[in-house]
Amino acid sequence: MQLPERTTPKAIPHILPSSPAAVSSHPLLPADFLSSAVPVPELGTYNYVPETKVSSCTNLADAVRTHLTPLATQEQLDWADLPTVDLSQLATEDGKQAQAQILIGALREKGFFYVKNFNISQERVDRQFAIGKRFYELPLEEKLKYVPEGLDQGQFNGYIPAGRRVIDNEGKIKDQIEIYNIPKFNGDFEHVHPEVVASNLTEIEEFARSLHTDVLDPLFVLLAIALELPEDYFTKIHQYPVKSEDHLRYMRYSKYPPEINAQLKNWSYGHTDLGSFTLLFRQPVAALQIRDPTTNSWKWVKPQDATLTVNACDALQFLTGGYVRSTIHRVTVPPKDQQHVDRLGLLYFSRPHNDVTLATIQDSPVLQRECFTKNQFEESGNPVPSMFDWTFSKQKWQRTKYGSLKEDHATAQILPGFREQVYV
Ligand SMILES: O=C(O)CCC(=O)C(=O)O
Numbered sequence: 320m321q322l323p324e325r326t327t328p329k330a331i332p333h334i335l336p337s338s339p340a341a342v343s344s345h346p347l348l349p350a351d352f353l354s355s356a357v358p359v360p361e362l363g364t365y366n367y368v369p370e371t372k373v374s375s376c377t378n379l380a381d382a383v384r385t386h387l388t389p390l391a392t393q394e395q396l397d398w399a400d401l402p403t404v405d406l407s408q409l410a411t412e413d414g415k416q417a418q419a420q421i422l423i424g425a426l427r428e429k430g431f432f433y434v435k436n437f438n439i440s441q442e443r444v445d446r447q448f449a450i451g452k453r454f455y456e457l458p459l460e461e462k463l464k465y466v467p468e469g470l471d472q473g474q475f476n477g478y479i480p481a482g483r484r485v486i487d488n489e490g491k492i493k494d495q496i497e498i499y500n501i502p503k504f505n506g507d508f509e510h511v512h513p514e515v516v517a518s519n520l521t522e523i524e525e526f527a528r529s530l531h532t533d534v535l536d537p538l539f540v541l542l543a544i545a546l547e548l549p550e551d552y553f554t555k556i557h558q559y560p561v562k563s564e565d566h567l568r569y570m571r572y573s574k575y576p577p578e579i580n581a582q583l584k585n586w587s588y589g590h591t592d593l594g595s596f597t598l599l600f601r602q603p604v605a606a607l608q609i610r611d612p613t614t615n616s617w618k619w620v621k622p623q624d625a626t627l628t629v630n631a632c633d634a635l636q637f638l639t640g641g642y643v644r645s646t647i648h649r650v651t652v653p654p655k656d657q658q659h660v661d662r663l664g665l666l667y668f669s670r671p672h673n674d675v676t677l678a679t680i681q682d683s684p685v686l687q688r689e690c691f692t693k694n695q696f697e698e699s700g701n702p703v704p705s706m707f708d709w710t711f712s713k714q715k716w717q718r719t720k721y722g723s724l725k726e727d728h729a730t731a732q733i734l735p736g737f738r739e740q741v742y743v
Protein backbone atom coordinates (compact mmCIF):
# COMPACT_ATOMS: atom_id res chain seq x y z
CA MET A 320 0.00 0.00 0.00
CA GLN A 321 1.25 3.46 -0.88
CA LEU A 322 1.61 5.50 2.29
CA PRO A 323 1.44 9.29 2.34
CA GLU A 324 4.78 11.06 2.53
CA ARG A 325 5.68 12.27 5.98
CA THR A 326 5.83 16.02 6.44
CA THR A 327 8.53 16.05 9.10
CA PRO A 328 10.00 19.53 9.40
CA LYS A 329 13.58 19.68 8.12
CA ALA A 330 14.80 21.45 11.25
CA ILE A 331 14.01 18.50 13.49
CA PRO A 332 17.22 16.71 14.44
CA HIS A 333 17.17 12.93 14.23
CA ILE A 334 19.72 11.82 16.73
CA LEU A 335 18.94 8.17 16.54
CA PRO A 336 21.36 5.93 14.66
CA SER A 337 20.36 4.17 11.46
CA SER A 338 19.99 0.69 12.90
CA PRO A 339 20.02 -1.03 16.27
CA ALA A 340 23.40 -2.46 15.30
CA ALA A 341 24.78 1.05 15.04
CA VAL A 342 23.52 1.99 18.49
CA SER A 343 26.52 0.89 20.47
CA SER A 344 28.91 3.04 18.46
CA HIS A 345 26.68 6.09 18.18
CA PRO A 346 28.39 9.09 19.82
CA LEU A 347 25.18 10.71 21.08
CA LEU A 348 23.80 7.70 22.89
CA PRO A 349 24.86 6.07 26.13
CA ALA A 350 26.42 2.63 25.79
CA ASP A 351 23.46 0.98 27.52
CA PHE A 352 20.93 2.75 25.31
CA LEU A 353 19.31 -0.39 23.91
CA SER A 354 18.94 -2.10 27.24
CA SER A 355 17.58 1.08 28.85
CA ALA A 356 15.30 1.91 25.93
CA VAL A 357 11.59 1.27 26.12
CA PRO A 358 11.00 -2.29 24.96
CA VAL A 359 9.40 -2.39 21.54
CA PRO A 360 5.69 -2.67 22.17
CA GLU A 361 3.54 -5.43 20.75
CA LEU A 362 1.40 -4.55 17.79
CA GLY A 363 -1.79 -5.37 19.64
CA THR A 364 -4.86 -7.06 18.32
CA TYR A 365 -5.98 -4.51 15.80
CA ASN A 366 -4.66 -3.60 12.45
CA TYR A 367 -2.04 -0.93 13.07
CA VAL A 368 -0.72 0.61 9.92
CA PRO A 369 1.95 3.29 10.06
CA GLU A 370 0.29 6.39 8.73
CA THR A 371 3.60 7.87 7.73
CA LYS A 372 7.10 6.99 6.73
CA VAL A 373 10.20 8.84 7.88
CA SER A 374 12.79 8.87 5.12
CA SER A 375 15.88 9.35 7.26
CA CYS A 376 14.40 7.28 10.02
CA THR A 377 15.81 4.30 11.76
CA ASN A 378 14.80 0.74 12.33
CA LEU A 379 14.80 1.36 16.03
CA ALA A 380 12.57 4.39 15.78
CA ASP A 381 10.28 2.66 13.30
CA ALA A 382 9.98 -0.21 15.70
CA VAL A 383 9.09 2.11 18.55
CA ARG A 384 6.51 3.80 16.35
CA THR A 385 4.55 0.68 15.48
CA HIS A 386 2.40 0.98 18.56
CA LEU A 387 0.49 4.07 17.75
CA THR A 388 -0.49 4.60 14.20
CA PRO A 389 -3.90 3.47 13.02
CA LEU A 390 -4.97 4.74 9.61
CA ALA A 391 -6.60 8.14 9.31
CA THR A 392 -10.37 8.03 9.02
CA GLN A 393 -11.90 7.85 5.54
CA GLU A 394 -15.11 9.53 6.74
CA GLN A 395 -15.99 13.03 5.66
CA LEU A 396 -16.24 14.99 8.89
CA ASP A 397 -17.06 18.61 9.60
CA TRP A 398 -13.51 19.68 10.47
CA ALA A 399 -12.72 22.95 12.28
CA ASP A 400 -10.62 25.34 10.23
CA LEU A 401 -7.70 26.07 12.56
CA PRO A 402 -4.60 28.23 12.01
CA THR A 403 -1.03 26.96 12.42
CA VAL A 404 1.69 28.80 14.33
CA ASP A 405 5.10 28.09 12.78
CA LEU A 406 7.82 28.30 15.42
CA SER A 407 10.59 28.17 12.81
CA GLN A 408 9.66 31.76 11.90
CA LEU A 409 10.71 33.24 15.24
CA ALA A 410 14.31 33.93 14.29
CA THR A 411 13.46 37.28 12.70
CA GLU A 412 11.56 40.26 14.09
CA ASP A 413 9.12 40.19 11.15
CA GLY A 414 8.57 36.48 11.61
CA LYS A 415 7.79 36.95 15.29
CA GLN A 416 5.30 39.72 14.60
CA ALA A 417 3.58 37.67 11.91
CA GLN A 418 3.31 34.55 14.11
CA ALA A 419 2.09 36.66 17.05
CA GLN A 420 -0.78 37.87 14.88
CA ILE A 421 -1.62 34.32 13.78
CA LEU A 422 -1.61 33.22 17.42
CA ILE A 423 -3.80 36.02 18.73
CA GLY A 424 -6.22 35.59 15.81
CA ALA A 425 -6.53 31.91 16.71
CA LEU A 426 -6.97 32.66 20.40
CA ARG A 427 -9.63 35.30 19.77
CA GLU A 428 -11.65 33.35 17.24
CA LYS A 429 -11.11 29.64 17.89
CA GLY A 430 -9.15 29.04 21.08
CA PHE A 431 -7.50 26.06 19.32
CA PHE A 432 -4.62 25.99 16.84
CA TYR A 433 -1.77 23.84 15.59
CA VAL A 434 1.93 24.40 16.22
CA LYS A 435 4.62 23.15 13.87
CA ASN A 436 8.43 23.14 13.76
CA PHE A 437 8.86 22.87 17.51
CA ASN A 438 12.23 21.19 17.43
CA ILE A 439 11.26 17.95 19.18
CA SER A 440 11.87 14.87 17.07
CA GLN A 441 9.07 12.47 16.23
CA GLU A 442 11.22 9.71 17.73
CA ARG A 443 11.08 11.35 21.14
CA VAL A 444 7.32 11.76 20.85
CA ASP A 445 6.91 8.14 19.77
CA ARG A 446 8.90 6.93 22.73
CA GLN A 447 6.60 8.84 25.08
CA PHE A 448 3.61 7.13 23.45
CA ALA A 449 5.41 3.82 23.90
CA ILE A 450 5.95 4.48 27.60
CA GLY A 451 2.29 5.48 27.95
CA LYS A 452 1.15 2.35 26.20
CA ARG A 453 3.35 0.14 28.38
CA PHE A 454 1.99 1.87 31.49
CA TYR A 455 -1.60 1.13 30.50
CA GLU A 456 -0.77 -2.51 29.85
CA LEU A 457 0.05 -2.96 33.54
CA PRO A 458 -2.49 -4.90 35.58
CA LEU A 459 -5.16 -2.70 37.15
CA GLU A 460 -4.03 -3.63 40.71
CA GLU A 461 -0.58 -2.29 39.88
CA LYS A 462 -1.91 0.96 38.42
CA LEU A 463 -4.25 1.44 41.39
CA LYS A 464 -1.21 1.70 43.68
CA TYR A 465 -0.58 5.13 42.15
CA VAL A 466 -4.01 6.71 42.73
CA PRO A 467 -3.32 9.99 44.51
CA GLU A 468 -4.48 10.42 48.05
CA GLY A 469 -7.18 13.07 47.96
CA LEU A 470 -8.38 12.36 44.41
CA ASP A 471 -11.94 13.28 45.42
CA GLN A 472 -10.63 16.56 46.85
CA GLY A 473 -9.00 17.54 43.55
CA GLN A 474 -5.55 15.90 43.72
CA PHE A 475 -4.57 14.72 40.27
CA ASN A 476 -0.95 13.56 40.04
CA GLY A 477 -0.61 9.83 39.52
CA TYR A 478 -3.20 7.39 38.24
CA ILE A 479 -6.87 8.23 37.82
CA PRO A 480 -8.83 5.08 37.01
CA ALA A 481 -11.63 4.75 34.49
CA GLY A 482 -15.29 4.71 35.43
CA ARG A 483 -15.57 7.82 37.57
CA ARG A 484 -18.14 9.45 35.31
CA VAL A 485 -21.47 8.40 33.90
CA ILE A 486 -21.54 9.40 30.25
CA ASP A 487 -24.93 8.42 28.86
CA ASN A 488 -28.30 10.03 29.44
CA GLU A 489 -29.76 6.99 31.22
CA GLY A 490 -26.97 6.98 33.78
CA LYS A 491 -25.84 3.43 32.97
CA ILE A 492 -22.60 3.67 30.99
CA LYS A 493 -19.38 4.81 32.61
CA ASP A 494 -16.37 6.43 31.02
CA GLN A 495 -13.37 4.28 30.03
CA ILE A 496 -10.83 7.05 30.48
CA GLU A 497 -7.60 6.41 32.36
CA ILE A 498 -5.15 9.18 33.20
CA TYR A 499 -1.57 9.14 34.42
CA ASN A 500 -0.30 12.60 35.40
CA ILE A 501 3.38 13.33 36.02
CA PRO A 502 4.13 16.61 37.79
CA LYS A 503 7.02 19.00 37.30
CA PHE A 504 10.58 17.85 37.98
CA ASN A 505 11.52 21.03 39.82
CA GLY A 506 11.91 19.53 43.29
CA ASP A 507 8.46 20.48 44.57
CA PHE A 508 6.81 17.14 43.80
CA GLU A 509 7.33 13.53 44.77
CA HIS A 510 8.09 11.16 41.91
CA VAL A 511 6.96 7.68 42.83
CA HIS A 512 6.18 5.70 39.70
CA PRO A 513 5.80 2.14 38.44
CA GLU A 514 8.88 0.57 36.85
CA VAL A 515 8.02 1.40 33.25
CA VAL A 516 7.83 5.08 34.14
CA ALA A 517 10.57 5.12 36.78
CA SER A 518 13.11 3.47 34.49
CA ASN A 519 12.50 6.12 31.84
CA LEU A 520 12.21 9.08 34.17
CA THR A 521 15.25 10.97 32.89
CA GLU A 522 13.88 10.84 29.37
CA ILE A 523 10.42 11.87 30.58
CA GLU A 524 11.90 14.82 32.45
CA GLU A 525 13.87 15.90 29.38
CA PHE A 526 10.73 15.67 27.30
CA ALA A 527 8.66 17.75 29.73
CA ARG A 528 11.40 20.36 29.97
CA SER A 529 11.69 20.50 26.17
CA LEU A 530 7.96 21.15 25.88
CA HIS A 531 8.42 24.01 28.27
CA THR A 532 11.46 25.50 26.52
CA ASP A 533 10.73 24.71 22.88
CA VAL A 534 6.96 25.13 22.74
CA LEU A 535 5.49 26.98 25.70
CA ASP A 536 8.08 29.70 26.13
CA PRO A 537 7.90 30.71 22.43
CA LEU A 538 4.08 30.73 22.58
CA PHE A 539 4.16 32.93 25.69
CA VAL A 540 6.54 35.35 23.94
CA LEU A 541 4.21 35.54 20.93
CA LEU A 542 1.21 36.16 23.20
CA ALA A 543 3.05 38.97 24.98
CA ILE A 544 3.98 40.55 21.64
CA ALA A 545 0.37 40.36 20.47
CA LEU A 546 -0.80 42.11 23.64
CA GLU A 547 1.99 44.74 23.36
CA LEU A 548 3.48 43.61 26.67
CA PRO A 549 7.18 43.07 27.45
CA GLU A 550 8.19 39.83 25.73
CA ASP A 551 8.90 38.06 29.02
CA TYR A 552 5.56 38.97 30.58
CA PHE A 553 4.11 35.43 30.45
CA THR A 554 7.36 33.46 30.59
CA LYS A 555 8.03 35.18 33.95
CA ILE A 556 4.86 33.64 35.43
CA HIS A 557 5.55 30.24 33.84
CA GLN A 558 9.10 29.43 34.94
CA TYR A 559 9.97 25.76 35.14
CA PRO A 560 11.77 25.95 38.52
CA VAL A 561 8.84 27.72 40.21
CA LYS A 562 5.98 25.76 41.75
CA SER A 563 2.98 25.28 39.49
CA GLU A 564 0.60 22.42 38.82
CA ASP A 565 1.87 21.65 35.30
CA HIS A 566 1.85 18.02 34.33
CA LEU A 567 2.65 15.65 31.53
CA ARG A 568 -0.14 13.16 30.92
CA TYR A 569 -0.52 9.76 29.33
CA MET A 570 -4.22 9.25 28.66
CA ARG A 571 -6.10 6.25 27.37
CA TYR A 572 -9.68 6.06 26.15
CA SER A 573 -10.37 2.34 25.88
CA LYS A 574 -12.61 1.34 23.03
CA TYR A 575 -16.24 0.27 23.56
CA PRO A 576 -18.00 -2.50 21.67
CA PRO A 577 -20.06 -1.18 18.73
CA GLU A 578 -23.38 -1.76 20.52
CA ILE A 579 -22.27 0.51 23.38
CA ASN A 580 -20.90 3.15 21.02
CA ALA A 581 -24.30 3.14 19.35
CA GLN A 582 -25.86 4.25 22.66
CA LEU A 583 -23.29 6.95 23.31
CA LYS A 584 -23.07 10.49 22.10
CA ASN A 585 -19.66 11.26 23.61
CA TRP A 586 -16.80 9.59 25.43
CA SER A 587 -16.21 12.67 27.61
CA TYR A 588 -18.17 15.79 28.45
CA GLY A 589 -17.49 19.16 26.93
CA HIS A 590 -15.31 21.28 29.19
CA THR A 591 -12.62 23.93 29.25
CA ASP A 592 -9.13 23.27 30.62
CA LEU A 593 -8.18 25.27 33.67
CA GLY A 594 -4.57 26.37 33.00
CA SER A 595 -2.70 28.37 30.36
CA PHE A 596 -2.07 26.22 27.28
CA THR A 597 -2.72 22.52 26.80
CA LEU A 598 -0.40 20.73 24.36
CA LEU A 599 -1.80 17.64 22.71
CA PHE A 600 0.13 15.03 20.72
CA ARG A 601 -2.33 12.77 19.00
CA GLN A 602 -2.77 9.47 17.34
CA PRO A 603 -4.58 9.96 14.03
CA VAL A 604 -7.88 9.02 15.67
CA ALA A 605 -10.57 11.62 15.10
CA ALA A 606 -12.68 12.22 18.22
CA LEU A 607 -11.71 15.61 19.62
CA GLN A 608 -14.32 18.26 18.91
CA ILE A 609 -14.51 21.95 19.77
CA ARG A 610 -17.60 24.03 20.21
CA ASP A 611 -17.68 26.87 17.73
CA PRO A 612 -18.01 29.96 19.93
CA THR A 613 -20.22 31.82 17.49
CA THR A 614 -22.63 29.08 16.40
CA ASN A 615 -22.27 26.64 19.35
CA SER A 616 -21.99 23.83 16.81
CA TRP A 617 -19.37 21.11 17.32
CA LYS A 618 -16.50 20.75 14.83
CA TRP A 619 -13.97 17.95 14.59
CA VAL A 620 -10.30 18.74 15.15
CA LYS A 621 -8.23 16.95 12.54
CA PRO A 622 -5.10 15.17 13.71
CA GLN A 623 -2.21 16.48 11.61
CA ASP A 624 1.23 14.95 11.18
CA ALA A 625 4.20 16.71 12.77
CA THR A 626 2.05 19.20 14.66
CA LEU A 627 0.82 19.75 18.15
CA THR A 628 -2.81 20.63 18.75
CA VAL A 629 -2.89 23.44 21.32
CA ASN A 630 -5.67 25.17 23.19
CA ALA A 631 -5.84 28.19 25.44
CA CYS A 632 -7.34 27.60 28.86
CA ASP A 633 -9.17 29.36 31.70
CA ALA A 634 -6.19 31.09 33.35
CA LEU A 635 -5.33 32.94 30.15
CA GLN A 636 -8.97 33.87 29.73
CA PHE A 637 -9.02 35.35 33.24
CA LEU A 638 -5.68 37.15 32.83
CA THR A 639 -6.87 38.79 29.60
CA GLY A 640 -10.37 39.68 30.81
CA GLY A 641 -11.88 37.30 28.26
CA TYR A 642 -9.86 38.53 25.25
CA VAL A 643 -8.28 35.07 24.92
CA ARG A 644 -10.85 32.32 24.61
CA SER A 645 -10.83 29.14 26.70
CA THR A 646 -12.69 27.00 24.22
CA ILE A 647 -15.10 24.22 25.12
CA HIS A 648 -14.06 20.83 23.79
CA ARG A 649 -14.97 17.17 24.21
CA VAL A 650 -14.03 13.72 23.02
CA THR A 651 -16.85 12.21 21.05
CA VAL A 652 -17.39 8.70 19.68
CA PRO A 653 -14.80 8.22 16.91
CA PRO A 654 -15.92 7.54 13.34
CA LYS A 655 -16.84 3.91 12.61
CA ASP A 656 -13.53 3.07 10.91
CA GLN A 657 -11.62 4.05 14.08
CA GLN A 658 -13.81 2.63 16.81
CA HIS A 659 -11.68 -0.51 17.17
CA VAL A 660 -8.76 1.51 18.52
CA ASP A 661 -7.84 2.32 22.11
CA ARG A 662 -7.19 6.03 21.86
CA LEU A 663 -3.90 6.97 23.45
CA GLY A 664 -3.03 10.60 24.14
CA LEU A 665 0.09 12.44 25.25
CA LEU A 666 -0.60 15.84 26.76
CA TYR A 667 1.10 18.62 28.66
CA PHE A 668 -0.94 20.97 30.82
CA SER A 669 0.79 24.27 31.52
CA ARG A 670 -0.29 26.55 34.32
CA PRO A 671 0.87 29.85 35.83
CA HIS A 672 2.77 29.69 39.13
CA ASN A 673 0.50 28.74 42.02
CA ASP A 674 0.84 32.16 43.63
CA VAL A 675 -0.22 34.16 40.55
CA THR A 676 -3.42 36.11 41.15
CA LEU A 677 -5.80 35.71 38.22
CA ALA A 678 -6.59 39.40 37.87
CA THR A 679 -7.00 41.00 34.45
CA ILE A 680 -3.72 42.42 33.15
CA GLN A 681 -3.98 46.21 33.20
CA ASP A 682 -0.67 46.97 31.42
CA SER A 683 -1.65 45.77 27.97
CA PRO A 684 -2.42 48.64 25.56
CA VAL A 685 -4.35 46.15 23.46
CA LEU A 686 -6.63 45.02 26.30
CA GLN A 687 -7.16 48.67 27.31
CA ARG A 688 -7.99 49.77 23.75
CA GLU A 689 -10.32 46.84 23.22
CA CYS A 690 -11.91 47.30 26.68
CA PHE A 691 -11.08 43.86 28.07
CA THR A 692 -10.36 45.08 31.59
CA LYS A 693 -12.37 42.83 33.93
CA ASN A 694 -12.85 39.10 34.27
CA GLN A 695 -15.82 37.33 35.88
CA PHE A 696 -14.46 37.68 39.42
CA GLU A 697 -13.79 41.39 39.01
CA GLU A 698 -17.12 42.02 37.29
CA SER A 699 -19.01 40.37 40.13
CA GLY A 700 -16.98 42.04 42.88
CA ASN A 701 -15.77 38.72 44.30
CA PRO A 702 -12.24 37.94 45.47
CA VAL A 703 -9.91 37.12 42.59
CA PRO A 704 -8.44 33.67 43.22
CA SER A 705 -4.81 32.63 43.04
CA MET A 706 -3.92 30.00 40.47
CA PHE A 707 -3.61 27.50 43.31
CA ASP A 708 -7.15 28.17 44.55
CA TRP A 709 -8.58 28.10 41.05
CA THR A 710 -6.83 24.84 40.19
CA PHE A 711 -8.01 22.88 43.19
CA SER A 712 -11.52 24.33 43.20
CA LYS A 713 -12.10 23.40 39.58
CA GLN A 714 -10.35 20.03 39.85
CA LYS A 715 -12.46 19.06 42.84
CA TRP A 716 -15.59 19.54 40.79
CA GLN A 717 -14.12 17.93 37.67
CA ARG A 718 -12.96 14.86 39.56
CA THR A 719 -16.22 14.28 41.46
CA LYS A 720 -16.97 10.59 41.44
CA TYR A 721 -19.97 9.72 39.26
CA GLY A 722 -20.45 13.34 38.33
CA SER A 723 -23.17 13.14 35.71
CA LEU A 724 -25.52 15.17 33.61
CA LYS A 725 -28.49 14.33 35.79
CA GLU A 726 -27.19 15.35 39.15
CA ASP A 727 -26.56 18.79 40.57
CA HIS A 728 -23.09 18.20 39.26
CA ALA A 729 -23.91 19.30 35.70
CA THR A 730 -23.67 22.91 36.76
CA ALA A 731 -21.86 24.22 39.81
CA GLN A 732 -20.40 27.30 41.42
CA ILE A 733 -16.66 26.71 41.42
CA LEU A 734 -15.87 29.86 43.37
CA PRO A 735 -18.02 32.90 44.24
CA GLY A 736 -18.37 34.77 40.95
CA PHE A 737 -17.80 31.80 38.69
CA ARG A 738 -20.16 29.04 37.65
CA GLU A 739 -19.19 26.05 35.54
CA GLN A 740 -21.16 23.50 33.62
CA VAL A 741 -20.62 20.40 31.58
CA TYR A 742 -21.44 20.61 27.89
CA VAL A 743 -22.85 17.88 25.66
O1 LIG B 1 -7.98 13.51 24.43
C1 LIG B 1 -8.20 14.60 23.92
O2 LIG B 1 -8.21 14.78 22.69
C2 LIG B 1 -8.53 15.79 24.79
C3 LIG B 1 -8.39 15.51 26.25
C4 LIG B 1 -8.86 16.66 27.07
O3 LIG B 1 -9.59 17.49 26.65
C5 LIG B 1 -8.38 16.79 28.46
O4 LIG B 1 -7.78 15.85 28.98
O5 LIG B 1 -8.59 17.86 29.05
Ligand SMILES: [Fe+2]
Nearest residue numbers: 590591592648
Ligand atom coordinates in the same frame (compact mmCIF):
# COMPACT_ATOMS: atom_id res chain seq x y z
FE1 LIG C 1 -9.52 19.25 27.89
